[in-house]
Amino acid sequence: MPTLDRSTEGGLEAEWEAVEHALDSPARRRVLSYLEQAREPVDxxxxxxxxxxxxxxxESNLWGVHDTYTELRWVHLPELAKADLIAWEPDDDTVELDAYAMDLPLFSPLSDRVVRTDGEQWH
Incomplete structure (x- = not known):
């Protein structure tokens, strides 16, 4: 999965745009929150x-899980990987939080938990 090249012109701005875009989705914030709690690779x-x-x-059923799996694989995980927030490759069956995500103030109590999932709808 291609990742951001922080050495290019506009690298920091592009980096933050990718992070901001990744965090724009409640679904992706939920993934990050789960990975942060797991603290290890997750199937x-x-x-x-x-x-x-x-x-x-x-009432989640098999189709709900299947649809979620498909949406994660083809929509949400690529966006999180592009922003260097997760370690995941399209052929992988595991995903984990990237060290870069842990360096950001996403999970800090002082940041009021940027990655908050309470009461949010799936998008």
């Missing part, structure tokens, strides 16, 4: 099951 099936359960409610 994509496990992540999809968690996200489906916490976004579609307890």
């Amino acid at each position: 994509l099936d496990e992540l999809a099951e968690y996200v489906a359960k916490h976004t579609t409610g307890p």
Whole structure:
């Protein structure tokens, strides 16, 4: 997965644009929150099951998990990887929080938890 080249002109601005875009989605913030809590590589099936359960409610069924898996694989994980917030390759079945994400004030109590998922709808 291509990542940001911080050495290019406008690198910092482009870097923050990618991070801001990645955080714009409640679904991606939910993924980051789960990965931060796990603190280890997570199987994509496990992540999809968690996200489906916490976004579609307890009535989540196989199709909900399947649809969530597909959306994660083709929409959300590529955006998070592009912003260097997760370590994931399209052929991988595991995903983990990138060290860069831990360096950002996303999970700090002082930042009022930028990656907050309470009461947000899946997008």
